[in-house]
Amino acid sequence: MSDEKSSTELTSGHPEKFTDPGMPEHRQRRADVEPAASKRAERQVAALFGISVIGTIGSMVAYFAIRPDGTTAGTRLSNLTLGLGIAFALLGIGLAAVHWAKAIMSDHEVVEERHEQRSPDDVREAAVQKLDDGIADSGIARRGVLKGAALSALALFPLTIAVPLVSSVGGDWNVSKFRHTRWEKGMRLATDPTGRPIRAADVTMGNVFHVIPDVSEEERESHEWITEKAKAVVLLVRMDPRDLKEAPDREGWSYDGIVAYSKICTHVGCPVALYEQQTHHLLCPCHQSTFDVADGAKVVFGPAHRPLPQLPIEIDDEGYLVAQSDFHEPVGPSYWERLK
Template sequence: MSEPKNPENAVDVAGTGASELDRFPDPGMHEHKLRMADKDPKAAKRAEAQVVILFVISIVGTIGMLIAYFAIRPEGTTASVRNANLALGLGMFFALMGIGLAAVHWAKTLMSDHEKSEDRHAQRSADDVREAAVAVLKEGAADSGIARRPVLQGAVVTALALFPLTIVVPLISSVGGDWDISKFKHTIWKPGTRLAIDPTGRLIKASDLTIGSVVHVIPDVPAEERRSHHWIAEKAKAIVLLVRLDPAILKETEERKSWSYDGIVAYSKICTHVGCPVALYEQQTHHLLCPCHQSTFDVADGAKVVFGPAKRPLPQLPIMVDDEGYLVAQDDFDEPVGPSYWERLK
């Protein structure tokens, strides 16, 4: 880019621009426009009634949530669990929505909406300024009109007082519940349990898998058991990812060489970070990726962590082949599956 032919002129232009900015007029505040509630007492009453109704909706939502929590109990089926969660969710939704909408409507229609400005000052104001600020806060409380609106005052206090029950009651009611952590240490995999494809339940033979195959696996249990609520909870802990690799690339410790079969390895699908399902497999790198936080495990090397926040390898399920050629578990996982919890040693 070429230099300006007359640099002095350029300096003059800059100086002129700066002086113009110095003379820029202060636009001041926009003209305040009165709202309907400011001009019409009936409109103010209507707005107050609307805010009260919204707080009442919150109160009803809280009460409804508490009733649902005690009255609608899961009965061991997926439908009952869904209905119970839906009732609890709707109750909490209306409890929160009522408070939120009421606060917004109250601020927009009843509280003072005059714009105010003040000059910038030091971070800590002088004592007299701080006293003035407290006076302004008291003035704001007076502007809200809550002191002269007893119905509104009762509605907001009741809604805000009841809403914490939606959180406190479920917490208190869980005290004294089942704290047996031994159930976290074991799954329903047992010696001789056949591996079945999830969700069809079809049994798997070693000959069904080629190098690079990836199969989502569950324990083979009777059909009637798979329809129970207990099965759903146990399946969540027992899900497995079955992968067949070239046996030449497997890195196995001496104690685990018998845990695989001809390059077929089985690992828990539950991420050791926070329990997300690990199911994204890269065939070329043999890496298994957790989609939640990108923890990455090397299936060819004991499912060790190669990237991400997970701190432990995925637990391995020892497998073998039975007399009919079906893949079966030798035993349960050698360690608890999933993320850490209290009293876990590793």
């Protein structure tokens, strides 16, 4: 029987048990055998923690000294400098921890046999002792420079998150302002970003215009304009008036097939700007919510729950498109005072 079994094993090529290959021979690192290399690695780790400290300080300087000034360039510069500071603060800590573990801490291979989930008391005491030995082996107790650098980096890094959060307390929490935009009766529709007023005659069949309120140049340069523009952006489309399905309460909100809807998706606020001329559908590129422009911008697909708010428009005496009023409902995604 045993001969048959051995023959089967040899034929199939699958032995019942594999030989334990054991642990490979341990290779000493330069830092383990050369005191100078160990000291150099310690200085490198300390320098990386120092980079983290500099990054934290830099992010604080950027947060307070380089504030958004209301312009696109100013906002971009503020975000860039703040982001770089936080990146160096985190990167320094991460690289220092990795280099410390690879170059300074013990790298001896250890094998532990599996055992019950609840270890005996003597084993638990031995585990605690190993942790103590590991701490001692890391050299943190006798490496004052490393300990100071690590503690400084770890202690200062939370400031990159805490300071912006704390400084925002007491800010503008008036959410009611999101119910209204800059649009008002008689305000002309202008192209974005040039600010050129739009004549109805300039909007040909199938044309799409990205629209902002026609405000003064002084207002466009103000700090508040970015917020106001973000709420008021509109997409203007012209189609065959026979294709329009206007609700009774919205009769007269369009002009000769020209309709204007908020560009802000009612799902999470992405810009809805992809227009399909044949289907009259507007597509949100973020989560594929789709709105039917010919039928009150109702949702025909995707996670959005509400139609896009429509801006009532007409023309003035000079043939320019103007707003009849502000939107009749809040623009943008849902918030806590809405059911949807």
